[in-house]
Amino acid sequence: MLILGVDTSGKDGGIALVEFEQGNSRTLERVPLQGGTFSAQLVPQISELLQRHRVGKGDIDAFAVASGPGSFTGLRVGLAAIKALAEVLQKPIAAVPLLEAVAGSSGTDGNVLAALDAGRGEVFVAGVYTSGTRATIRDQQLLTSAEFIALSSTWQIVTPDAKIAELAREHGLRVEEIDRPGADVIARLGFEKI
Structure with missing residues (x-):
């Protein structure tokens, strides 16, 4: 195919x-x-x-x-x-x-929070279950940066955006920065x- x-x-x-x-x-x-x-x-x-x-x-x-x-x-x-x-x-x-593709590119199995910079201090996020290269989105949201930080405390974050990765690191969150x-x-x- x-x-x-x-x-x-x-x-x-x-x-x-x-x-x-x-x-x-x-x-x-x-x-x-x-x-x-x-x-x-x-x-x-x-x-x-x-x-x-x-x-x-x-x-x-x-x-x-x-x-x-x-x-x-x-x-x-x-x-x-x-x-x-x-x-x-x-x-x-x-x-x-795209958030499914971000999560599927992580190499992490289990639940991850895929995140993309939405601009204007907002973040696109999706809770995604990954297994190998397969990814299943559970939900997608547009959050403020503060909401993103509050939601992310228990998640493994995956993002291709340096700005989002830095924000997560500043707050002590687990983050994997990947290529887009x-x-x-x-x-x-x-x-x-x-």
């Missing part, structure tokens, strides 16, 4: 072509996308990615796309483009919450949903 993963939820984004075979996955390629120009870059970059791997649009078995939280405009561009491609090609789509999940992680989590 071949899945195209797309993430346009943040300042920067990306696309990835991931192949799944006999329980294993292999990232064929990850392509970064600069933020602010997703609408101009996304479709041409997908086309170039497929050409480099000699893959036709019809050879894609499914699509996985980051569904937020994140930039409204970026999310709209990614979701609309993938929805259009999937409808034309009659292929399934998996919407993957790429479109390949979105594709892998999408595979679990399809």
Whole structure:
């Protein structure tokens, strides 16, 4: 199975072509996308990615796309483009919450609190149960920084945002700072949903 993963939820984004075979996955390629120009870059970059791997649009078995939280405009561009491609090609789509991808990238099994900087002193959080690379969201919330600190005292926090990690450390909380999940992680989590 071949899945195209797309993430346009943040300042920067990306696309990835991931192949799944006999329980294993292999990232064929990850392509970064600069933020602010997703609408101009996304479709041409997908086309170039497929050409480099000699893959036709019809050879894609499914699509996985980051569904937020994140930039409204970026999310709209990614979701609309993938929805259009999937409808034309009659292929399934998996919407993957970014907080699920954050938790799934942690390598921690059990309950974690995935956190993303929402700006303006607020934090997007989700209680997530993780097992291996699988992640199941229990709830998502938008909290003030103070609410985040109060809620987080009993959780293992996972975040790709240095600002959130520093806030947690200042308050003596357990935090794992990770790299922001790429479109390949979105594709892998999408595979679990399809």
